[in-house]
Amino acid sequence: MRHRLAILTVFLSTMVAVASAQDPLPSWNDGAAKQAIIHFVQVTTDSRNPKFVPPEKRIATFDQDGTTWVEKPFYAQLQFALARVVELAPRHPEWKTTQPFQAVLSGDKAAMAKFTMKDLETILVATHTGMTADQFSAVAKAWLANAKHKRWDRPYTDLVYEPMLEVMRYLRANGYRVYFVTGGGQAFVRTYAEKVYGVPPERVIGSALETQYTYDERGDSVLVRVPKLLLNDDKQGKPQNIYLFTGRHPTAAFGNSSGDREMLEYTQAGGGQLMMLILHDDAQREYAYGPAKGLPQSKIGTFPQSLYEEAVAKGWIVVSMKNDWRRIFAFEK
Amino acid sequence: MRHRLAILTVFLSTMVAVASAQDPLPSWNDGAAKQAIIHFVQVTTDSRNPKFVPPEKRIATFDQDGTTWVEKPFYAQLQFALARVVELAPRHPEWKTTQPFQAVLSGDKAAMAKFTMKDLETILVATHTGMTADQFSAVAKAWLANAKHKRWDRPYTDLVYEPMLEVMRYLRANGYRVYFVTGGGQAFVRTYAEKVYGVPPERVIGSALETQYTYDERGDSVLVRVPKLLLNDDKQGKPQNIYLFTGRHPTAAFGNSSGDREMLEYTQAGGGQLMMLILHDDAQREYAYGPAKGLPQSKIGTFPQSLYEEAVAKGWIVVSMKNDWRRIFAFEK
Numbered sequence: 001m002r003h004r005l006a007i008l009t010v011f012l013s014t015m016v017a018v019a020s021a022q023d024p025l026p027s028w029n030d031g032a033a034k035q036a037i038i039h040f041v042q043v044t045t046d047s048r049n050p051k052f053v054p055p056e057k058r059i060a061t062f063d064q065d066g067t068t069w070v071e072k073p074f075y076a077q078l079q080f081a082l083a084r085v086v087e088l089a090p091r092h093p094e095w096k097t098t099q100p101f102q103a104v105l106s107g108d109k110a111a112m113a114k115f116t117m118k119d120l121e122t123i124l125v126a127t128h129t130g131m132t133a134d135q136f137s138a139v140a141k142a143w144l145a146n147a148k149h150k151r152w153d154r155p156y157t158d159l160v161y162e163p164m165l166e167v168m169r170y171l172r173a174n175g176y177r178v179y180f181v182t183g184g185g186q187a188f189v190r191t192y193a194e195k196v197y198g199v200p201p202e203r204v205i206g207s208a209l210e211t212q213y214t215y216d217e218r219g220d221s222v223l224v225r226v227p228k229l230l231l232n233d234d235k236q237g238k239p240q241n242i243y244l245f246t247g248r249h250p251t252a253a254f255g256n257s258s259g260d261r262e263m264l265e266y267t268q269a270g271g272g273q274l275m276m277l278i279l280h281d282d283a284q285r286e287y288a289y290g291p292a293k294g295l296p297q298s299k300i301g302t303f304p305q306s307l308y309e310e311a312v313a314k315g316w317i318v319v320s321m322k323n324d325w326r327r328i329f330a331f332e333k
Numbered sequence: 334m335r336h337r338l339a340i341l342t343v344f345l346s347t348m349v350a351v352a353s354a355q356d357p358l359p360s361w362n363d364g365a366a367k368q369a370i371i372h373f374v375q376v377t378t379d380s381r382n383p384k385f386v387p388p389e390k391r392i393a394t395f396d397q398d399g400t401t402w403v404e405k406p407f408y409a410q411l412q413f414a415l416a417r418v419v420e421l422a423p424r425h426p427e428w429k430t431t432q433p434f435q436a437v438l439s440g441d442k443a444a445m446a447k448f449t450m451k452d453l454e455t456i457l458v459a460t461h462t463g464m465t466a467d468q469f470s471a472v473a474k475a476w477l478a479n480a481k482h483k484r485w486d487r488p489y490t491d492l493v494y495e496p497m498l499e500v501m502r503y504l505r506a507n508g509y510r511v512y513f514v515t516g517g518g519q520a521f522v523r524t525y526a527e528k529v530y531g532v533p534p535e536r537v538i539g540s541a542l543e544t545q546y547t548y549d550e551r552g553d554s555v556l557v558r559v560p561k562l563l564l565n566d567d568k569q570g571k572p573q574n575i576y577l578f579t580g581r582h583p584t585a586a587f588g589n590s591s592g593d594r595e596m597l598e599y600t601q602a603g604g605g606q607l608m609m610l611i612l613h614d615d616a617q618r619e620y621a622y623g624p625a626k627g628l629p630q631s632k633i634g635t636f637p638q639s640l641y642e643e644a645v646a647k648g649w650i651v652v653s654m655k656n657d658w659r660r661i662f663a664f665e666k
Contacts, residue, residue, distance in 0.1 A: 056533060133576055177535075190580045200389060201580030202510075208577055213569035213595055220602040221595065223576055230577070236546035243466055243556050244541055244563070245578060247523045247534030262546055262554065269553040 024170040040274040063255040064182040070159040084127035183234035239266035275316040282322040357503040373607040397515040399589040403492040417460035516567035572599035608649040615655040
């Protein structure tokens with residue numbers, strides 16, 4: 001008996017060691033969210049399971065701002081646009097006396113806090129168009145290499161959520177093609193998504209401007225970014241563009257706000273098996289902005305009560321950053 | 334000496350045997366076009382070669398109609414649209430007396446030959462919209478399963494060019510991601526591209542209608558096809574959409590008409606190393622429609638003299654179907 005028990009003990013401790021060594025989600029605390037992800041991968045990749053998904057249909061879509069990296073106090077891309085205003089100002093002396101540029105150039109935070117969508121659009125157009133696709137890419141890369149988030153004094157690309165990077169890696173290791181489906185600018189996100197997240201440009205779906213086909217001074221063809229929105233990749237735009245880009249329904253989808261609602265609905269309607277929403281409820285380690293009563297509600301990246309109720313009713317998983325994530329950033333211990 | 338010669342002979346004949354056994358393009362006759370393709374693959378996949386292309390940048394784009402399958406006397410998709418008019422006619426009694434439907438329903442070939450682009454658009458809208466994305470896909474699949482090309486009395490999907498299938502396979506075997514970039518309807522081509530060409534839906538770029546996000550009677554989300562063109566994937570639309578979908582320049586591009594000119598220019602401008610045009614000059618085995626003088630010129634899929642001259646000036650390869658292809662279809666001996 002003692003002999004058998006010893007064998008059993010060795011066997012069990014080996015099991016635990018193996019399981020621990022192979023934990024694909026070490027930054028997640030044990031709980032319903034972590035278990036749901038692991039269960040999802042196990043059943044959809046097991047050909048004997050009724051929930052098996054053939055490899056060619058394994059697509060997972062991720063929102064970016066607020067789902068895989070920090071979106072507060074402002075989107076990184078908005079910070080980029082504001083920095084571009086300052087950079088381009090010498091070429092536009094009229095901006096000193098024209099809104100919304102004047103507010104940006106004079107650092108008038110009170111005025112900037114009141115910017116309307118129209119103001120933001122004016123700034124985006126002025127800073128994101130009138131150059132070739134390659135030129136824009138170079139400018140965005142240069143900004144990202146030097147810009148820092150004030151709260152952490154670190155590059156924005158350090159502020160990605162380690163638990164979500166683990167999910168992306170885990171899905172890819174199991175034959176999933178991981179896409180971004182972001183309300184942010186596709187061309188902006190493409191400049192760093194491959195390096196930071198392992199998501200190549202052709203798997204970044206995002207808001208996009210039209211381009212104009214023309215020729216440069218050497219006669220080589222170039223695409224020039226023009227101030228006309230072609231794809232608005234938010235809300236219903238997300239499923240529309242997932243269909244446009246992939247012709248498929250995702251098997252899993254991850255978001256954090258009402259801008260992701262339709263993507264999750266579309267995923268579920270197509271037989272998707274994992275719909276997940278990140279809830280920002282950790283003011284200490286990151287930010288807290290809803291939906292729970294008493295939490296500050298912000299204009300962007302909101303998670304309204306109605307979304308929470310839909311999630312509960314439809315079996316979507318709500319991830320508490322505070323409780324489900326053991327660590328948020330790779331630079332934490 | 335005789336011994337050495339014998340070894341050399343064995344060595345050389347082994348080389349020939351190996352080369353022959355491994356010929357990736359058996360449907361191609363030896364010649365400049367075949368050699369250009371093989372050379373392209375060799376240099377771009379050899380990391381010691383200055384023309385090496387890292388795997389993540391290996392993208393090859395193919396036009397479809399006239400480049401990888403027969404486009405005469407009409408595009409398959411147009412035949413599909415005409416068949417749909419007949420099928421839907423009972424629900425539209427007014428079509429019996431309304432053009433362009435009346436011409437289609439009465440089989441008035443003289444009137445149909447005079448159809449304007451506006452007429453074709455009217456037919457496409459009437460037959461391709463007002464249903465969900467999934468419903469359209471099912472209808473297109475059902476038509477393709479039964480429709481036949483009159484000249485060969487075979488399904489359209491049998492009329493793919495075996496030499497081009499070989500090129501696609503050869504490129505994929507060497508790490509290339511093969512895309513379609515078609516003026517045809519993306520949703521139509523996606524219904525068969527994976528089965529027929531090995532090109533999955535997410536690598537089919539094509540002309541696309543807008544969709545509307547809504548809910549069906551069960552409350553499940555659906556996308557409904559609406560009569561508004563979102564992407565016109567022809568001429569300058571091809572590089573624009575390659576950029577939109579992939580964020581990259583192709584390394585190789587294949588076309589057959591002036592609709593592909595900008596795609597080839599954009600490929601070359603981005604450092605692309607193989608730009609290829611299929612010339613339809615084989616009236617006996619397929620069709621002959623230009624650009625050589627004396628060949629009949631058609632309205633669609635034309636290869637004008639100016640394109641031929643640009644190809645020669647820029648080092649693009651023009652493939653003669655008559656001389657470069659040993660066989661055209663898989664069903665030929």
